[in-house]
Amino acid sequence: MDDDLEGDQQTSRSATLLGDSVEVRTRLEYIKDRITKGPVPLKGICLVSCCVAIAFDAFALIADFFTIHPMKFILTLYAATFAFLGLLLEFNHMYCGPLKAWINVWLKLLTRVWGRGLFYIFAGGIHLSLKGLFGYLCGFTLLGSGIACLIVSRVASRKLTKLHDRIVQGHTDDLVYVRQVFNRYDKDNNGSLSVPELAACCKELGTDFAANELVAIFEYLDKDFSGKLSYEEFERWWTGADSVAYDRVPMV
Template sequence: MCYRAQQMGALLGILSTNYATAVEVNTPASPPDMERGAAAPTETSKLMTHTKVFKDGNVHLRLAAVFMGIWMLGLGLVYAFGESLRLNCLTAMYRMYLAFFGAFIIALETRGPFNYLLRTWRVYEFARFLTLVWGRGIFYLYVGSLCFQVWDLPGVLLGSATCLIGLCMIVYGRSATVKLQYMQGQFTTEKDLRRAFDAFDVNRSAALEPAELAALCREMGALLTRAELETALLMLDRNANGKIEFDEFAAWWQGFQGGARTATGV
């Protein structure tokens, strides 16, 4: 019995030592001191594991939109070719519109040469609502409704799927916008804004990574879900590089201060 008691005592000692070590390692640091520009909470480092997902925005919705765009492009071209063989010029032209919208959706939801062309052609300047997630959702509702004019099974399925994606984007976009608006009101001067930005720029890259943006939102009381954070990143990231520079952050805040509510996605 004495020997077993000694074994149990040794085992409990090992477990208590391991527990103390684990607590010491996993205990989060105190909140950042913005006055001194201290580093953001260690919770930010945990969020860094999701950075790759956050950089591409709401991955599932965007992939679904790209798939719908490819489907729409192919279907429009096939229908246009068939109508042109029957010399139905007006109908063929309408089908080409579907193909054009499909290609346009692919360009909207992909980061790379297509997105660069949209910026070069100043599409976002003349159609600013397309830079906002909920704005693209409304656009997809419109395009989806056009697909119902092709009253066959592929057209109805395509229109239904496109409208569903549009509705999801509107819901996510509006939810993230409301929480970002709350956070906007927490800053009274641009100096406060700069101080907060620098405090949460953990890697000192002069830009907020998606995980750093998440930590800033949490500190300001805007508890964004993962999907809402992805949507918020899309709204703030005007140059589509996956990060939030201070100029983008300041432009968003100044839009709120000056009453230009379109800058916040409203």
């Protein structure tokens, strides 16, 4: 009778943990989407800002060409180029394509909402330098979009850190078992593991992090860039003694 009751409790506990894990993973994906893409209303604001700027720049380029203002024409061309790039950035996240792969390799800054926020602020500054009613209108619109991106990214990053801290706090308190698993992957018995080995070790311990996230986290913890982490370094993260800037972790 007691064995049956204990078995039922264990099953119930396992089901609860599984449900918590699914909930956490779903929440993580939601927040990551906010950090990399941003909410739909924000994307709409950025798209409208870029479209308005491009429309103004097109008319301004024609006017500058026929009125023979070469310096202003070049400045307007720069402004139009940045507005067009902003438009491509937002459409890139809607439909994806070759541009996404190119950005991921050469312009990683723009894979985050805060990076695009800085981009829009810079583009807004160029439009403000054009002066005039429409120049100020486009400039302040792009500046507003950039500031909104920074705010959204900051809020999402805080939520991501809190959720990851919750994952770490939920790790097992049985450090003896943790050490046993760590030692199992330490083939040469030197008290440290490579980053891929640590990722595999952590997965065996039942973490909610994805494999690529674990690799990025341990690379972040590897302060001396040795490519290995000692058990003491790992335990400090595992128990929550060391924190990680999780918003810097790759989200692919």
